[in-house]
Amino acid sequence: MHMKTTILSLPEEEFVHPGTRACSGCGLGIAYRIALKALGKNTILVVPPSCLTVLQGLYPVAATMLPCLNVTFASTAAASTGMVAALKALNKPDIKVVAWAGDGGTADIGLQALSGAAERGDNFLFICYDNEGYMNTGVQRSGTTPQWAITANTPIKGKMQQKKDVPAIMAAHHLSYVATCSASYPLDLYDKVKKAVTLSGLKYIHIQIPCPPGWGFEARYAVKLGKLAVETGLFELYEVEQDVQRLTGASGKIADKRSLVPVAEFFKAQSRFRLMNSSQIEKIQEQINKKWAGAFEIAGDTDEP
Amino acid sequence: MHIIESGNVAAAQGVKLSRAQVIAAYPITPQTPLTEKLSEFIESGEMDAQYVPVESEHSALAVCIAASSTGARAFTATSANGLLYMHEQIHWAAGARLPLVMCVVNRGVGAPWTIWNDHQDSISQRDTGWIQIYVNDHQQIIDGVIKAFMLAEEVMIPVMLCYDGYLLSHTYMPFEVPGQEQVDAFLPPYKPAYALDPAHPANLNTVTLPEVRVDAKGRTAHGYMEIRYLLQEDMQGAIKVMSRVEERFKEHFGRGGNPHYETYRCEDARFIAVSMGSLSYHLREVIDSLRDDGIKAGIMSIHLYRPFPAQVIAQGLEGAEGVVVFEKALSYGYEGALCSDVKAALYTFNGSRKKRPFVHNYILGLGGREIKTTDLYEAFKDTCLNGGKADVGLKWIGLKI
Numbered sequence: 012m013h014m015k016t017t018i019l020s021l022p023e024e025e026f027v028h029p030g031t032r033a034c035s036g037c038g039l040g041i042a043y044r045i046a047l048k049a050l051g052k053n054t055i056l057v058v059p060p061s062c063l064t065v066l067q068g069l070y071p072v073a074a075t076m077l078p079c080l081n082v083t084f085a086s087t088a089a090a091s092t093g094m095v096a097a098l099k100a101l102n103k104p105d106i107k108v109v110a111w112a113g114d115g116g117t118a119d120i121g122l123q124a125l126s127g128a129a130e131r132g133d134n135f136l137f138i139c140y141d142n143e144g145y146m147n148t149g150v151q152r153s154g155t156t157p158q159w160a161i162t163a164n165t166p167i168k169g170k171m172q173q174k175k176d177v178p179a180i181m182a183a184h185h186l187s188y189v190a191t192c193s194a195s196y197p198l199d200l201y202d203k204v205k206k207a208v209t210l211s212g213l214k215y216i217h218i219q220i221p222c223p224p225g226w227g228f229e230a231r232y233a234v235k236l237g238k239l240a241v242e243t244g245l246f247e248l249y250e251v252e253q254d255v256q257r258l259t260g261a262s263g264k265i266a267d268k269r270s271l272v273p274v275a276e277f278f279k280a281q282s283r284f285r286l287m288n289s290s291q292i293e294k295i296q297e298q299i300n301k302k303w304a305g306a307f308e309i310a311g312d313t314d315e316p
Numbered sequence: 317m318h319i320i321e322s323g324n325v326a327a328a329q330g331v332k333l334s335r336a337q338v339i340a341a342y343p344i345t346p347q348t349p350l351t352e353k354l355s356e357f358i359e360s361g362e363m364d365a366q367y368v369p370v371e372s373e374h375s376a377l378a379v380c381i382a383a384s385s386t387g388a389r390a391f392t393a394t395s396a397n398g399l400l401y402m403h404e405q406i407h408w409a410a411g412a413r414l415p416l417v418m419c420v421v422n423r424g425v426g427a428p429w430t431i432w433n434d435h436q437d438s439i440s441q442r443d444t445g446w447i448q449i450y451v452n453d454h455q456q457i458i459d460g461v462i463k464a465f466m467l468a469e470e471v472m473i474p475v476m477l478c479y480d481g482y483l484l485s486h487t488y489m490p491f492e493v494p495g496q497e498q499v500d501a502f503l504p505p506y507k508p509a510y511a512l513d514p515a516h517p518a519n520l521n522t523v524t525l526p527e528v529r530v531d532a533k534g535r536t537a538h539g540y541m542e543i544r545y546l547l548q549e550d551m552q553g554a555i556k557v558m559s560r561v562e563e564r565f566k567e568h569f570g571r572g573g574n575p576h577y578e579t580y581r582c583e584d585a586r587f588i589a590v591s592m593g594s595l596s597y598h599l600r601e602v603i604d605s606l607r608d609d610g611i612k613a614g615i616m617s618i619h620l621y622r623p624f625p626a627q628v629i630a631q632g633l634e635g636a637e638g639v640v641v642f643e644k645a646l647s648y649g650y651e652g653a654l655c656s657d658v659k660a661a662l663y664t665f666n667g668s669r670k671k672r673p674f675v676h677n678y679i680l681g682l683g684g685r686e687i688k689t690t691d692l693y694e695a696f697k698d699t700c701l702n703g704g705k706a707d708v709g710l711k712w713i714g715l716k717i
């Protein structure tokens with residue numbers, strides 16, 4: 012395995028202008044800046060309507076220094092395929108095509124086109140930045156909004172259904188690479204993006220993005236919230252290569268240490284979960300414990316020096 | 317080379333000769349033989365292009381939109397509900413000013429399901445900002461595809477080339493296939509003013525504001541309304557550009573004529589039928605019969621439907637006492653869209669109220685309902701004899717209710 016990137020070895024060149032239109036404390040600002048560093052200059056982006064459209068700014072000003080094609084909501088993956096096909100036809104194989112869609116544009120309206128491109132094995136990287144709701148339209152529920160979250164269209168009882176597991180759906184397409192990341196662990200994200208673009212076919216990276224207005228916390232706690240999601244074991248950092256899944260970074264360390272922060276700490280830090288009662292929290296804690304029991308067992312069996 | 321083949325194969329030959337670089341399509345009857353043929357050309361190595369077998373028509377146009385934005389010549393084809401599934405992307409391609417070419421193999425629209433021919437699919441896409449051309453035979457299909465790429469790239473507006481499902485797509489007719497060298501001499505490779513490029517980054521199709529706005533260097537950039545105004549201006553300009561493309565085509569290939577419409581026995585006609593597609597050639601037989609009866613009738617077949625060449629159409633109808641529009645589509649709650657357009661053209665360009673002809677509208681052939689020559693003859697004759705007096709309104713041919 013290649014050397015892990017550190018804060019000292021992270022490239023200094025920036026591809027996002029300072030002063031974007033993102034909300035203060037937006038996790039996407041971190042993830043976008045770091046991932047673009049990993050992608051480098053020879054990249055074309057494909058973006059559907061989402062918070063990233065807002066972040067990138069209003070015509071004729073753009074916050075990104077990379078070329079970018081804004082496309083219709085459902086068509087991100089198909090447009091990326093078209094770009095790859097054109098670059099092939101024009102004999103420009105070195106240019107990377109990278110799609111950046113939100114959770115709605117990936118898990119909901121964009122899923123059909125994404126599945127089609129994944130099945131065809133079209134050669135691009137698809138990044139889903141998951142802030143767990145339709146945030147730029149005013150915080151409505153999406154397929155990846157977690158259960159019990161209050162949103163603008165689940166205003167009284169909260170969302171009744173569980174979060175859709177999109178990375179698992181993508182892994183079921185037997186891709187060359189599937190990974191999960193968090194905006195709160197930028198170096199893990201950097202290394203995964205860097206690895207993904209060396210592989211052929213469709214690669215999928217799912218980034219959890221803490222969203223201060225959508226989740227209901229103060230902007231200064233964005234990184235803390237992202238870390239809590241990982242430390243409680245609610246959200247895992249992993250990668251899937253050749254259909255084999257492996258925990259990475261902070262999640263790998265949790266497996267090694269066999270200790271989880273109580274999930275109540277994550278829920279209580281956000282106003283979107285204000286209606287959750289203790290039995291609902293307890294039930295999710297049980298699900299987490301069950302989910303991690305296997306990982307703890309494997310870690311115990313293969314204690315590395 | 318003179319060959320006998322189907323209309324779909326004529327279209328595929330035109331796409332191959334035009335050296336389309338990216339083709340994306342989703343199967344739908346009666347378009348399928350066209351895109352099957354293209355995949356065969358590409359798999360066999362006869363054609364150098366990327367073929368993307370997408371999972372939906374919405375994605376087919378997404379592939380073409382992105383490919384064109386990246387600098388490649390792109391093509392797709394569809395019919396009926398496939399075209400409607402593209403609807404959002406159809407608007408997008410025009411707004412983004414991409415010179416795509418799409419064949420629409422005309423078919424009726426569900427519900428209820430029909431797989432047979434009418435024009436409701438493409439007519440319903442009239443207001444999307446695409447150039448729409450309707451052709452009448454196999455030669456016009458193959459030539460039309462080649463000319464469509466040139467027209468689209470000259471004005472940076474996408475072109476829909478529409479031809480009748482089954483009646484043209486699946487029938488076999490003789491036509492001339494031009495040589496590759498001949499087509500290369502006519503149609504240069506696609507060279508856009510800008511294509512997405514990391515060396516020259518640009519952010520395309522970003523959010524625009526209601527007002528104009530200055531860029532980072534202090535220059536005023538267009539707002540949404542200016543961008544849309546320019547689309548309208550260039551659409552209007554495309555009427556003349558199409559004439560130039562036609563002249564150039566005639567110089568290179570020795571065939572062609574009026575690119576906007578085609579007439580038959582209209583010179584001294586008192587009554588002129590107006591229609592689009594293969595129905596126009598069907599109506600020629602009726603015109604001959606009416607002439608035998610001593611009725612001076614003619615037929616104007618409109619090729620360019622959008623932009624609508626209203627002035628030249630009004631000129632072409634000048635002197636007629638009656639105009640009868642035969643249509644395979646309907647703007648439900650009013651009349652055929654072509655009829656409304658023809659009326660508007662006459663209102664604007666044909667002088668005084670007294671000189672304007674009466675205009676009648678027949679709806680026929682919906683969902684592939686058989687169009688009998690005798691029915692056409694009787695309907696047209698009745699209108700010629702009584703049209704000026706009869707109740708002006710929509711009439712149906714072949715309706716059994």
